[in-house]
Amino acid sequence: MVWAFAVIAVATLYLALRFKRFQSWVEPVLTITVAIGLAAAALIWLTDSRSVVPEPVVPRNMIAPEEIVLSDMQFAVGQPVTSYRVTGTITNNSTATLQSMLLTITLANCPGGACVPVGTDSGLVVVRVLPGQSKPFTTFAVFTGSDLLQITDPEWTWTVSDVRALPRSVPAQ
Known part of the structure; x- marks a missing residue:
C-alpha cells in the first residue's frame, strides 16, 4: 500500500516539473497524499496492535488407544511386492466417535521361530466409528527392502496411537 502513495508523490513531482501550471498544485497534493498515507499507517498500526482474543478451543473428546480394538486383521501382498494391503475391523469401545488413528505395523520373518525384523510402517486410518x-x-x-528377502513365515504386530475423536458440538449461546 505504501507504493501507491509513492507513485502518487512521484507523479505529482513529475507533473510539476513538466508543466508550469501544475506547480501551484504540488504543495497541496503532496500534503494531502502524505496525510492520507500517515492516517492509513496509523489505522493499520492500531488495528494490528489491538489484542486478538482467540476463539475458545473446544476440547476434543479423548479416546485412549486401549479403547480401540482391531480384529480380523489380514495382510495381502500388493503391487509392488513391498506393499501390503491391510484390512480388518475397528471396534470403538469409547464414549466418543472415532475420527482417525495412526496404525503402526511391524513385519518380521520368523522361519523356525527365529524372527528377523523386516520393517515398520505407519499409516493414518481415517474412519468414523460411533x-x-x-x-x-x-x-x-x-516395507522397503522386503523384496530382497524371502519372507516365508511372516509375523505381524501392530499398535494404535494418535487416536482422534470428532470434536464436540458447541451449543449456541
Whole structure:
C-alpha cells in the first residue's frame, strides 16, 4: 500500500516539473497524499496492535488407544511386492466417535521361530466409528527392502496411537 502513495508523490513531482501550471498544485497534493498515507499507517498500526482474543478451543473428546480394538486383521501382498494391503475391523469401545488413528505395523520373518525384523510402517486410518460400534477398514503398508528377502513365515504386530475423536458440538449461546 505504501507504493501507491509513492507513485502518487512521484507523479505529482513529475507533473510539476513538466508543466508550469501544475506547480501551484504540488504543495497541496503532496500534503494531502502524505496525510492520507500517515492516517492509513496509523489505522493499520492500531488495528494490528489491538489484542486478538482467540476463539475458545473446544476440547476434543479423548479416546485412549486401549479403547480401540482391531480384529480380523489380514495382510495381502500388493503391487509392488513391498506393499501390503491391510484390512480388518475397528471396534470403538469409547464414549466418543472415532475420527482417525495412526496404525503402526511391524513385519518380521520368523522361519523356525527365529524372527528377523523386516520393517515398520505407519499409516493414518481415517474412519468414523460411533461409540460401541465396529467398522471395516483398509490401509496399505510398505516395507522397503522386503523384496530382497524371502519372507516365508511372516509375523505381524501392530499398535494404535494418535487416536482422534470428532470434536464436540458447541451449543449456541
